[in-house]
Amino acid sequence: MTTNKKSKCNKLRGSRTHGWGSPKKHRGAGSRGGVGNAGAGKKGQQNMTTIHKKGTRIGNHGFKRPPATINNPNTINLDDLEKHINIYITKGCAKQTKDITEINAAKLGYDKILARGNPSLKLKITAKEFSKSAEEKIKKAGGEAITTTRQKETQDKKEPPKK
Secondary structure (H helix, E strand, O other): OOOOOOOHHHHOOOOOOOOOOOOOOOOHHHHHOOOOOOOOOHHHHHHHHHHHHHOOOOOOOOOOOOHHHOOOOOEEEHHHHHHOHHHHHHHOOEEEOOOEEEEEHHHHOOOEEEOOOOOOOEEEEEEOEEOHHHHHHHHHOOOEEEEOOOHHHHHHHHOOOOO
């Protein structure tokens, strides 16, 4: 008949030392070998050279930015806007008048306009942000760059609810 084998932990229950001899021998950080980079000198020195060669550090470093502080705006370049202008007009996100084409970037889902490309059309673009060079290029082509202020959004959040 087979017998069930006891685990070592259960076998040593009640023995006070759990097989370590004197109770002093298995206690505290001294028997653990230290914390952090302890053991890196002398005997562990050969391991440290490989760590230094890699250029890494042992342990945690740096920090995580809270997601609320990260700003990743949706961007589009001027040449992409001009390339797809006919599609935007059919969607109703842009209007064509005699000389000027009016584009609302918020309706398209973009927050910031960037400066790649040189616009050949006169564009009147409304967006949250523009890069400096994009604003200059739009004005040079005879158009307008209108920034929507975020003050309205922040004021709506600060107002207490009406009772």
